[in-house]
Each structure stands twice: as C-alpha cells, then as structure tokens.
Amino acid sequence: MAxxxxxxxxxxxxxxxxxxRSAPARRATVIRAAAGSYADELVSTAKSVASPGRGIxxxxxxxATCGKRLSSIGLDNTEANRQAYRxxxxxxxxxxxxxxGAILFEETLYQxxxxxxxxxxxxxxxxxxxxxxxxxxxxxxxxxxxESWCQGLDGLASRCAEYYKxxxxxxxxxxxxxxxxxxxxxxxxxxxxxxxRYAAIAQDNGxxxxxxxxxxxxxxxxxxxxxxxxxxxxxxxxxYLAQNNVLFEGILLKPSMVTPGAEHKEKASPETIAxxxxxxxxxxxxxxxxxxxxxxxxxxxxxATLNLNAMNQSPNPWHVSxxxxxxxxxxxxxxxxxxxxxxEAAQKALLVRAKANSLAQLGRYTGEGESDDxxxxxxxxxxTY
Amino acid sequence: xxxxxxxxSSFLPKKGEWGxxxxxxxxxxxxxxxVVHASAYADELVQTAKTISSPGRGIxxxxxxxATIGKRLASIGLENTEANRQAYRxxxxxxxxxxxxxxGAILFEETLYQxxxxxxxxVDVLxxxxxxxxxxxxxxxxxxxxxxxESWCQGLDGLASREAAYYQxxxxxxxxxxxxxxxxxxxxxxxxxxxxxxxRYAAISQENGxxxxxxxxxxxxxxxxxxxxxxxxxxxxxxxxxYLAQNNVLFEGILLKPSMVTPGADCKEKATPxxxxxxxxxxxxxxxxxxxxxxxxxxxxxxxxxATLNLNAMNQSPNPWHVSxxxxxxxxxxxxxxxxGRPENVKAAQNALLLRAKANSLAQLGKYSSDGxxxxxREGMYVKNYSY
Numbered sequence: 001m002a003x004x005x006x007x008x009x010x011x012x013x014x015x016x017x018x019x020x021r022s023a024p025a026r027r028a029t030v031i032r033a034a035a036g037s038y039a040d041e042l043v044s045t046a047k048s049v050a051s052p053g054r055g056i057x058x059x060x061x062x063x064a065t066c067g068k069r070l071s072s073i074g075l076d077n078t079e080a081n082r083q084a085y086r087x088x089x090x091x092x093x094x095x096x097x098x099x100x101g102a103i104l105f106e107e108t109l110y111q112x113x114x115x116x117x118x119x120x121x122x123x124x125x126x127x128x129x130x131x132x133x134x135x136x137x138x139x140x141x142x143x144x145x146x147e148s149w150c151q152g153l154d155g156l157a158s159r160c161a162e163y164y165k166x167x168x169x170x171x172x173x174x175x176x177x178x179x180x181x182x183x184x185x186x187x188x189x190x191x192x193x194x195x196x197r198y199a200a201i202a203q204d205n206g207x208x209x210x211x212x213x214x215x216x217x218x219x220x221x222x223x224x225x226x227x228x229x230x231x232x233x234x235x236x237x238x239x240y241l242a243q244n245n246v247l248f249e250g251i252l253l254k255p256s257m258v259t260p261g262a263e264h265k266e267k268a269s270p271e272t273i274a275x276x277x278x279x280x281x282x283x284x285x286x287x288x289x290x291x292x293x294x295x296x297x298x299x300x301x302x303x304a305t306l307n308l309n310a311m312n313q314s315p316n317p318w319h320v321s322x323x324x325x326x327x328x329x330x331x332x333x334x335x336x337x338x339x340x341x342x343x344e345a346a347q348k349a350l351l352v353r354a355k356a357n358s359l360a361q362l363g364r365y366t367g368e369g370e371s372d373d374x375x376x377x378x379x380x381x382x383x384t385y
Numbered sequence: 386x387x388x389x390x391x392x393x394s395s396f397l398p399k400k401g402e403w404g405x406x407x408x409x410x411x412x413x414x415x416x417x418x419x420v421v422h423a424s425a426y427a428d429e430l431v432q433t434a435k436t437i438s439s440p441g442r443g444i445x446x447x448x449x450x451x452a453t454i455g456k457r458l459a460s461i462g463l464e465n466t467e468a469n470r471q472a473y474r475x476x477x478x479x480x481x482x483x484x485x486x487x488x489g490a491i492l493f494e495e496t497l498y499q500x501x502x503x504x505x506x507x508v509d510v511l512x513x514x515x516x517x518x519x520x521x522x523x524x525x526x527x528x529x530x531x532x533x534x535e536s537w538c539q540g541l542d543g544l545a546s547r548e549a550a551y552y553q554x555x556x557x558x559x560x561x562x563x564x565x566x567x568x569x570x571x572x573x574x575x576x577x578x579x580x581x582x583x584x585r586y587a588a589i590s591q592e593n594g595x596x597x598x599x600x601x602x603x604x605x606x607x608x609x610x611x612x613x614x615x616x617x618x619x620x621x622x623x624x625x626x627x628y629l630a631q632n633n634v635l636f637e638g639i640l641l642k643p644s645m646v647t648p649g650a651d652c653k654e655k656a657t658p659x660x661x662x663x664x665x666x667x668x669x670x671x672x673x674x675x676x677x678x679x680x681x682x683x684x685x686x687x688x689x690x691x692a693t694l695n696l697n698a699m700n701q702s703p704n705p706w707h708v709s710x711x712x713x714x715x716x717x718x719x720x721x722x723x724x725x726g727r728p729e730n731v732k733a734a735q736n737a738l739l740l741r742a743k744a745n746s747l748a749q750l751g752k753y754s755s756d757g758x759x760x761x762x763r764e765g766m767y768v769k770n771y772s773y
Contacts, residue, residue, distance in 0.1 A: 231630065232630075235626075235627060235630035235631070236627075238623075238626075238627075239623060239624075239626075239627040242619065242620075242623035242672075243623070248670075248671045249671075279676075282636075282674060282675045282676040283636045283637075283674050283676040284630075284674055285674060285675075286670060286671050286672055286673060286674055287670045287673075287675060287705045288667075288670040288671040317675045317705040
C-alpha cells in the first residue's frame with residue numbers, strides 16, 4: 001500500500017531555510033527581448049554612432065522652433081527656407097569625419113536637396129546615421145506640481161516602422177524634469193516609464209532609441225542638488241528599461257550634464273562639471289550601454305565643448321560624446337544669414353564646431369582661436385524647445 | 386450672471402498651456418531641499434572597498450555558522466567544539482603569506498571575538514597579514530509567507546547596534562546572504578524581498594562603518610538551462626540596484642557577491658568556463674555600474690578547479706570592476722581534508738590553502754592554468770538543497 005506523505009505547514013517551518021523540492025509544474029516562460037529580430041543591427045548602429053571622435057548633430061527642431069531660428073536671421077518660416085537651411089548643413093563636405101548621426105524632424109526625413117537627392121542618402125553617403133524625433137511634445141502633467149510629461153506612445157510602433165522604411169536607424173524622445181518644481185516623484189516616474197516604453201517600441205521596430213530625460217537648467221539650485229536629482233532620475237530610468245526588456249547594447253543616452261542651475265550664484269568650472277557628471281554616470285550607467293551623447297541645453301558653444309573635453313581626460317567605460325543642436329548650429333546660422341553667397345563660410349563654421357567637439361570627445365580640445373560669439377551663453381529661461 | 390461664469394470656467398485646458406514646459410501663473414511651488422545624508426564613514430568605506438578589490442586578491446569566506454562548521458569538522462571526524470573550531474580557524478588565519486592572495490576574510494561572530502590557539506586575537510592576526518576582517522551579519526533564511534515555498538533572509542532588527550559593535554571589534558566589512566530559487570519561480574515577491582532586504586542592510590552597514598557585501602545567491606538547484614539563469618539574474622540585479630539607489634547607498638563603498646551564471650545542477654547540458662564567463666560578464670555589463678569597485682563571486686558547490694577556471698575565463702580582458710572570488714568550500718576543501726584535525730598536518734594543510742589561494746589569485750589576473758591540479762580539487766561539491 002502506498003503511503004501518502006502529507007505536507008503540513010509545520011514541516012515547512014522545521015525545514016528552516018531550505019527550499020522545498022516539490023514545486024508546482026511550471027510552464028517555462030520565454031521572454032522575448034524587445035529588440036527581437038533587429039538585435040544585431042541595433043547593436044551595430046549604436047556602435048557606429050558611438051565611434052571615437054564623433055558625435056551627433058541634432059537638427060530635429062520642430063517647424064515652430066526652426067521658425068524661431070530662421071526669424072533670428074530675418075527669414076520667413078517656409079518649407080523652402082527650412083529645406084535650404086537643412087541642405088546647407090547636411091551637404092557639408094567632410095561632416096562625417098566628426099558627425100556619426102543626425103537627428104531629423106519628420107519633415108526633413110522625407111525631404112531632398114534642391115537637386116532632388118534624398119537627405120537620408122546624403123547622410124548615408126557620409127556614414128552618418130539618420131535619426132528621427134518620434135515624440136509628440138510636452139504637455140502639462142495632471143496631479144503634479146506644474147510639471148510636464150512627454151506624449152507620443154500612441155501609434156509609435158507604426159510610426160517607427162515607417163521611419164525605418166524611410167531610412168532612419170535611430171530615434172529620439174525628449175522628456176524633461178524640473179528641479180524648481182520638485183521634481184515630484186510622479187513626474188520622475190512618468191518621465192522614466194515613458195522613456196522605457198518608447199525605447200522598447202523603438203527597438204522592436206529597428207530604431208536605436210536615444211534615451212533623453214533632460215533635467216532643465218532653470219533654477220537657482222547648486223550642483224549637489226542637480227547630482228541628487230540626476231541620480232534619482234537615472235536610477236528610475238534604468239529600472240524601467242530593464243523591466244521593459246530593452247537591449248542595453250542597443251540604446252544611447254542623451255543626458256544633461258550635471259551643472260548648477262542657471263540662476264545659481266556660483267558658476268562651475270569644466271573640471272567640476274566633469275567630476276560631478278562622471279560620478280553620476282559611473283553610479284548609474286552599466287557598461288553595456290555603448291554611448292552617452294550629452295545635450296548642450298543652453299550652454300555656449302565653447303562651454304559645451306570645454307565641458308565635454310574635461311569629461312574625456314581619461315578612458316571611460318562608454319563612449320562619452322555630444323548630441324548638440326544650438327551648440328553646433330549657432331555660428332552657422334549667424335554666418336549664413338540666409339544668403340547663398342555665405343553658404344561656404346557657413347559650412348566651414350559648422351565644420352569648425354564639429355571638429356572642436358570631435359577633439360573634445362578625444363580629450364584633445366584646446367580652445368585656441370575660438371571667437372567671442374562662440375562663447376556666448378544661449379540659456380533662455382523657461383525655454384520651449 | 387452666474388451661468389455665464391460657469392460656462393467660461395470650463396475644465397478644458399487653456400490654449401496657452403499646450404506645448405509649453407512651464408506655467409508662469411499658478412501657485413508657487415514649494416521646494417523641498419533634501420540633504421542626502423552621506424555616511425560619516427564615506428571615505429573609509431571607499432578605501433576599504435578599494436583595498437579588498439586589489440589586483441590578484443580575493444576573499445576567503447570562513448563565516449560558517451557553528452552548525453555548518455560542525456558538518457565540516459564531522460567530515461574529518463572531529464567534534465563540533467569551540468576548541469576545534471578555534472583550532473581550525475587558527476590553521477587558516479596563520480597560513481604564512483596568505484595576505485599575498487587574500488584581501489579579506491569573512492568571519493562568523495564567534496570567530497570575530499576569538500583568539501588563535503596561541504592567544505592572539507584573530508582580527509589582529511588577519512590585519513597583520515594585510516587581510517581586512519569581515520563579519521556575517523544576517524540571521525539566516527526562513528520561509529517566506531505568501532511565496533512559493535521560498536525563503537527570505539532575516540537580520541534587520543538590531544542590525545545597526547550589532548554592526549557598531551562589530552566595527553569596534555575590528556570588522557570593516559559585512560556580509561548578508563539571501564537566496565533566490567529558480568525551480569520555485571522565483572516569485573516577484575521573493576525577488577523583491579531579497580533585493581529590498583539587501584538594500585536596507587547595505588544602508589545600515591555603511592551608516593556603521595562596514596562595507597556591505599551584497600549577496601543575492603541564485604541557487605544552483607534545478608534543471609534549468611543557462612539562459613534561464615541569465616534571465617533571472619538580470620531581474621534580480623535590476624531590482625537590487627534600484628533599491629540600493631533608493632536607500633541612498635554609496636556605490637563606491639559596496640562589494641557584490643553574485644553567483645556565476647551557469648546552468649542548473651540537474652541540467653543535461655554542462656557549460657564550459659568560456660560560456661559561463663560569456664553569460665556572467667554580459668550580466669555584469671548590463672547591470673553593474675562602474676562605480677562599484679569589486680565583484681567577488683561565490684563558488685556555490687562548484688569544484689575547486691571549476692571555480693578557478695571560471696574566474697580565470699572572466700578575466701581574459703580588462704573589466705570596469707575588479708572581478709574576483711569570495712570562496713568558502715572552493716578554498717577550504719583541500720585544506721580541511723589535509724589537516725584532518727592533526728597538528729602534524731598543519732603545515733601541509735596551510736600549503737594546500739596557499740595553493741588554492743594562489744590559483745585563484747592567478748585566475749583574478751587571468752593567468753591561471755589547470756595543469757597539475759589533482760583529482761580531489763576537481764571534485765564537485767554541489768549538495769542538493771544545500772543548507773548553508
């Protein structure tokens with residue numbers, strides 16, 4: 001006769017810390033990484049963008065924002081003018097020596113030069129990866145302390161699939177965190193979760209996601225407070241990225257540097273900014289992430305370059321580089337003034353800034369010969385991107 | 386008129402609010418300035434962690450509870466008396482030149498307060514050898530209510546004062562071992578409890594001057610393949626680091642003690658050292674920020690030679706953290722058997738310990754070769770449902 005051994009709660013207690021062998025039949029759950037079939041391509045795209053001596057040119061200004069740039073040099077915000085300006089930038093010969101990726105606005109992804117050559121092809125010919133802004137902008141976050149959240153998840157999958165077909169290979173999504181407003185736990189959680197969901201969807205559709213939670217420069221807080229907030233934000237971001245099974249070898253980061261607030265009494269030197277920023281990165285970024293491309297967020301062209309240079313004085317476990325918009329374009333725009341006869345000089349100005357930042361990525365920038373204009377800060381309070 | 390006002394003040398967002406980052410109007414936000422309290426011991430913690438993580442060195446784990454050390458002594462025919470425990474630990478800590486390969490020693494409470502058989506405090510002997518004394522601070526595993534027959538690690542009650550006293554006695558790092566079981570899930574609950582317990586222990590340790598070794602052991606038990614282990618390990622470490630951050634633990638002042646990523650003990654397919662290194666390094670690259678100075682692997686039932694080979698495979702190219710060992714059985718097994726409780730065997734036993742310590746030191750440097758290892762060192766030490 002078979003004796004049946006009854007298991008009682010008491011047995012469990014007596015067994016102490018041992019794990020019991022009688023486990024219920026488990027169906028093995030196979031977790032499919034978000035990257036799916038694009039895994040290899042994502043990894044090689046990310047590696048290409050994160051190549052030594054190179055960084056990203058961010059030219060994904062929305063039409064409204066691009067309009068502000070154009071009007072600052074007296075031009076109307078027409079499609080022709082936007083095309084002319086982007087053409088100037090993207091046909092700069094030799095740009096690919098310093099630039100590994102260009103973030104485009106949707107309109108630009110589908111545009112061509114006046115000769116009819118697709119912009120994405122101009123980029124590919126220079127070994128510059130085309131990227132695309134995929135978020136749908138910031139809106140007020142209910143229940144928060146006047147903070148914002150970034151929308152764009154609806155229809156994101158099909159949007160990304162279309163962009164991939166058109167030639168994009170990486171995506172960008174910018175959310176913000178405001179220190180004067182807290183930030184509230186809610187705002188940080190929403191920012192981090194949104195980024196993680198976007199990243200998983202982007203990878204699923206062949207695009208390397210750039211993960212950008214910008215901690216705004218606005219405020220009078222000191223650099224220690226920025227470090228504290230940055231550590232909180234990135235801890236949350238990485239936790240949710242992991243929960244969403246995002247492939248870390250196929251993402252790029254776009255953080256803000258750790259600096260004092262714009263209205264803080266004490267300015268920080270590039271060395272101090274580098275020290276705080278690297279401390280933050282070392283505490284939060286696993287080495288599987290191939291590249292960290294900083295935003296310039298209102299710093300002057302020279303400041304942005306000096307700070308990046310200071311961060312590259314010794315080897316880092318990830319590529320530490322730039323993804324600059326204003327800090328690469330400001331001088332270009334002013335030189336061009338919308339006039340065809342200035343195009344060559346404007347393209348030269350772009351190369352000067354691109355090369356400076358390339359040197360900074362290699363830790364070899366010296367700052368000799370920089371113009372006064374390049375040193376002017378570009379911070380705007382309450383800046384709407 | 387009232388109704389007109391009601392219509393005007395609708396719940397629809399005002400046009401100006403869309404697409405802007407901040408509202409100029411509205412209640413002034415109250416800023417809470419939070420000073421993150423850094424431990425007074427911050428500098429010392431960083432220094433201690435760095436010292437333990439020095440090239441070519443690792444940890445000897447000799448923190449077996451009295452019950453467990455009793456099993457070891459019984460295996461060589463000795464009774465589990467304090468004198469025998471003292472004798473055995475004396476053999477270990479008095480090994481000449483041990484500090485060349487060993488940077489830290491984890492002790493059980495009794496040992497922290499013990500002296501060698503010749504009357505010198507064990508902590509002093511260790512410090513003279515250049516070995517940092519550490520202390521096990523957890524209070525063991527007990528069943529986790531509401532889980533799938535899983536365990537949790539207790540020990541937070543009174544931990545602060547316990548650790549303050551251990552610091553006084555000369556300890557400079559702590560160890561807390563919790564477990565995760567793959568055959569039983571692991572359940573979300575078990576993983577969360579393991580990670581949260583570790584994070585709380587780590588914060589309390591740093592507060593009291595001890596570098597916390599963070600050890601969530603993913604047990605070898607089970608027939609799962611290496612990919613499943615990898616999946617679980619990623620989950621466990623993501624949660625652990627998240628809670629460490631929430632508890633404001635100083636990452637430059639901790640050490641990790643993970644299990645290597647291997648197939649389960651009952652899995653049909655064995656894995657080579659290269660495969661184990663591949664998966665384990667991938668896990669580390671995806672989960673461990675470079676601020677963490679050292680990762681010291683547990684051996685968990687591997688044979689002495691396996692444990693060394695696997696460590697060696699992980700050090701074939703530079704890593705962003707010190708990748709080393711914190712072995713108990715994989716360092717002590719041969720030594721124990723050689724000693725067999727006899728004074729005349731002490732020298733030979735100590736040589737056996739040095740042999741293993743040096744082998745693992747070479748493995749830490751990526752320069753180990755298993756030629757010349759004997760059969761006994763190759764024997765696996767896996768025990769099903771092993772109770773530590």
